[in-house]
Amino acid sequence: MINALRGMKDLLENDGKLYKFIIDTCEKVVKNYGYEFCEVPKLEETALFKRSVGQSSDIVGKEMYQFIDKGGNDVCLRPEGTAGVVRAFIENKFDRAGGVRRYFYHGSMFRYERPQRGRLREFHQFGVECFGEASVYEDASVILMLNEILNTLGIKTTLKINSLGDTQCMPIYKDKLIKFVQNNTENLCQDCLRRLQTNPIRILDCKNENCQNILQNAPLITDNLNQICNDDFNKLQEILKANQVDFQIDPKLVRGLDYYCKTAFEFVSNDIGSQSAVAGGGRYDKLCEYLGGKSTPAVGWAMGIERIMEILRQQQKETKRQGIYICALNSNLIDEIYKIGKMLRKNYKTEISYEAKSPNKHLNIADKKGFEIFLCLGEDEFSQNQIWYKNLNNKDEKRISIANLESEI
Numbered sequence: 001m002i003n004a005l006r007g008m009k010d011l012l013e014n015d016g017k018l019y020k021f022i023i024d025t026c027e028k029v030v031k032n033y034g035y036e037f038c039e040v041p042k043l044e045e046t047a048l049f050k051r052s053v054g055q056s057s058d059i060v061g062k063e064m065y066q067f068i069d070k071g072g073n074d075v076c077l078r079p080e081g082t083a084g085v086v087r088a089f090i091e092n093k094f095d096r097a098g099g100v101r102r103y104f105y106h107g108s109m110f111r112y113e114r115p116q117r118g119r120l121r122e123f124h125q126f127g128v129e130c131f132g133e134a135s136v137y138e139d140a141s142v143i144l145m146l147n148e149i150l151n152t153l154g155i156k157t158t159l160k161i162n163s164l165g166d167t168q169c170m171p172i173y174k175d176k177l178i179k180f181v182q183n184n185t186e187n188l189c190q191d192c193l194r195r196l197q198t199n200p201i202r203i204l205d206c207k208n209e210n211c212q213n214i215l216q217n218a219p220l221i222t223d224n225l226n227q228i229c230n231d232d233f234n235k236l237q238e239i240l241k242a243n244q245v246d247f248q249i250d251p252k253l254v255r256g257l258d259y260y261c262k263t264a265f266e267f268v269s270n271d272i273g274s275q276s277a278v279a280g281g282g283r284y285d286k287l288c289e290y291l292g293g294k295s296t297p298a299v300g301w302a303m304g305i306e307r308i309m310e311i312l313r314q315q316q317k318e319t320k321r322q323g324i325y326i327c328a329l330n331s332n333l334i335d336e337i338y339k340i341g342k343m344l345r346k347n348y349k350t351e352i353s354y355e356a357k358s359p360n361k362h363l364n365i366a367d368k369k370g371f372e373i374f375l376c377l378g379e380d381e382f383s384q385n386q387i388w389y390k391n392l393n394n395k396d397e398k399r400i401s402i403a404n405l406e407s408e409i
């Protein structure tokens with residue numbers, strides 16, 4: 001028997017439906033903002049990712065599905081979508097043509113990570129990239145667009161934003177940060193000691209507690225922006241506020257990829273454990289030039305479909321509950337609940353249990369079978385013409401009078 005590889009999952013049945021539903025929802029929203037579908041290869045030269053995602057990033061440092069093909073080429077399964085789309089944009093000479101181009105894509109990404117909840121080796125992203133627009137209005141638009149998608153899907157998230165400055169103010173800030181951290185190197189983790197050499201900014205989002213303690217009084221990029229970056233960052237906040245989009249400023253949000261400047265953002269959810277980022281993105285004005293094209297401002301984001309699916313699956317579980325499960329603790333009460341159950345059946349899906357069991361055993365069955373309302377009759381309740389009621393959606397529980405049963409539930 002051959003199984004799927006570790007960290008790779010099939011999208012069948014409900015998962016297939018959810019996947020399609022998410023993609024359809026995203027497409028509908030982004031098309032109204034002028035984004036058009038594009039598809040680029042999933043296998044590219046390794047050099048593309050090394051150069052664009054950055055040698056110092058976790059992705060290039062440890063997560064690449066890299067191999068030598070039969071022709072001796074050093075190739076890599078794409079770990080993210082932006083690099084390939086930028087390569088295609090330049091290769092097709094759209095950088096020379098000028099104008100604004102907006103693309104969306106979706107499909108598999110590959111990262112050799114330790115598989116766990118919310119972390120797969122093959123996962124799927126829906127992403128957008130806008131080329132040729134330097135205005136901060138576009139930064140705001142891509143955030144509004146993502147916010148609209150998440151709202152349409154019914155997903156509650158927190159938006160975190162930051163500005164990473166530009167090629168003028170970032171290096172000055174970087175020096176300040178390095179000076180600050182160099183006074184504390186004895187408590188830095190191994191990864192951050194390496195980051196100090198390769199990409200000191202990444203120290204800011206280290207998960208290690210010691211490193212975070214050191215950073216408590218570190219200089220913040222948001223206090224060190226030049227006039228242009230500061231104005232843009234303020235304008236971004238103004239537009240978000242005017243559109244009733246709540247956000248938190250997180251000066252330590254630097255994201256996993258090396259190529260961002262100015263706007264960086266992330267939407268996080270409390271509903272999926274520690275792998276909480278559902279989508280992230282930002283501006284990357286220097287990447288085109290860096291990959292050999294004509295300098296072109298650009299901004300985009302990518303959303304992790306599996307993490308969205310996990311949230312929707314939980315919501316389905318909650319909202320799908322329906323019907324009434326009615327049971328008794330003693331066998332002499334079965335006649336009673338049979339009468340009540342028959343009455344309820346006229347209007348509701350009702351399951352009557354004919355077997356007397358402990359309340360916990362009954363509750364387990366009702367829960368597993370996805371009932372919404374649990375009614376349980378014991379001697380005590382019966383003597384007072386009442387029955388025990390529990391709503392398995394909101395966990396509300398109380399005794400209710402049998403006479404008013406229908407109006408109470």
Ligand code: ATP
Nearest residue numbers: 113118119120123256277278279280302303304307
């Ligand atoms: P994380 O901090 O969780 O590792 P990341 O910064 O590596 O995320 P990005 O490169 O920004 O993530 O990718 C965008 C989105 O893709 C993430 O917000 C997340 O929803 C999803 N994602 C990233 N890595 C994985 C993975 N291994 N499995 C499933 N989804 C992933």
Ligand code: MG
Nearest residue numbers: 058059111256
């Ligand atoms: Mg990651």
